Amino acid sequence: MSDKHTDTNWKPWVPKELTDWALTVEETTEDEKEVEKQEKEVVQQQKVLEQINMLDDMKDKAQKLGHAEGFEAGKNQGYQEGYQAGLQSGIEEGIRQGIAQQSPLINEWQGLLAEFRHSLNGLDSVIASRLMQIALTAAKEVLGQPAVCDGSALLAQITLMLQQEQMFSNNPQLRVNPKHIPQIEKELGDSLSAHGWKVVADNSIHVGGCRVVTNDGDLDATIATRWHELCRLAAPEAL
Numbered sequence: 001m002s003d004k005h006t007d008t009n010w011k012p013w014v015p016k017e018l019t020d021w022a023l024t025v026e027e028t029t030e031d032e033k034e035v036e037k038q039e040k041e042v043v044q045q046q047k048v049l050e051q052i053n054m055l056d057d058m059k060d061k062a063q064k065l066g067h068a069e070g071f072e073a074g075k076n077q078g079y080q081e082g083y084q085a086g087l088q089s090g091i092e093e094g095i096r097q098g099i100a101q102q103s104p105l106i107n108e109w110q111g112l113l114a115e116f117r118h119s120l121n122g123l124d125s126v127i128a129s130r131l132m133q134i135a136l137t138a139a140k141e142v143l144g145q146p147a148v149c150d151g152s153a154l155l156a157q158i159t160l161m162l163q164q165e166q167m168f169s170n171n172p173q174l175r176v177n178p179k180h181i182p183q184i185e186k187e188l189g190d191s192l193s194a195h196g197w198k199v200v201a202d203n204s205i206h207v208g209g210c211r212v213v214t215n216d217g218d219l220d221a222t223i224a225t226r227w228h229e230l231c232r233l234a235a236p237e238a239l
Contacts, residue, residue, distance in 0.1 A: 151180055151183045151208075153208065154176070154180055154184075154208055154209070154210060155183070155184070155187055155188060157210065157221055158174065158184065158188055158192075158210060159188065159191075161212060161219065161221070162188075162191055162192070162195055162197070167219075168197075168212055168214055168219075169214060169216065170214050170215035170216060171196060171198065171214070171215070172195075172196070172197050172198070172212050172213065172214045173197070173198050173199075173200045173212070173213045173214075174192065174197050174198065174199050174200065174210060174211075174212055175200045175201075175202040175205055175210060175211045175212075175213060176199065176200075176201070176202065176205060176209075176210045177201075177202065177203070177205050177206065177207045177208075177209070178201040178202075178203065179207055180207070180210075181199055181201055184199055185199065205222055206222060206223045206224060207223075208223050209221060209222035209223040209224070209225075209226070210222065
């Protein structure tokens with residue numbers, strides 16, 4: 001016992017294999033921790049890279065999308081501007097072509113219109129002349145002679161009525177315009193007195209006409225009445 005306590009170099013006996021295994025285990029543990037740490041760092045770096053790549057992809061996609069939308073918008077705007085310009089140009093060209101195509105027809109119609117005006121101007125003179133002839137003929141029918149305001153037609157009319165004395169009895173009155181009385185008394189005064197006719201001035205009777213009034217009735221030979229009768233014979237449906 002004394003030898004054991006006095007020997008300072010004494011150590012417990014441990015098999016060499018156990019000692020080597022313990023050292024190996026400690027070294028392995030340290031290595032694994034280092035590897036694990038490195039793996040975590042690698043994973044972290046990969047995540048960062050993935051995020052960077054994702055951001056780059058998003059940026060690239062956004063740029064492409066913006067470019068595509070901008071291109072489409074520009075294309076649409078260009079199309080609209082081109083369409084409007086083409087439409088306006090087409091309208092103007094269509095108008096020019098239409099005018100060019102219609103120009104011969106317009107010229108033809110202008111020529112026809114000029115000829116029509118010329119014919120119409122000539123027709124105006126013909127119509128005026130024809131109307132004058134009709135008016136003179138009508139006046140002759142109404143007055144009993146050509147339209148000459150000398151009172152001779154009225155004298156002839158009164159003479160004709162005197163020849164039909166049997167139609168007028170009971171103190172007939174010959175009503176005429178006051179302008180005709182001097183001429184009638186001068187030319188037919190004696191004949192009228194012999195037949196018992198009395199000449200009466202009547203301002204309502206137009207120059208050139210007369211009216212014979214008796215107790216049994218009257219005979220209207222005024223210009224207005226004869227003109228109305230002539231119109232009735234010429235156009236009965238208009239009266």
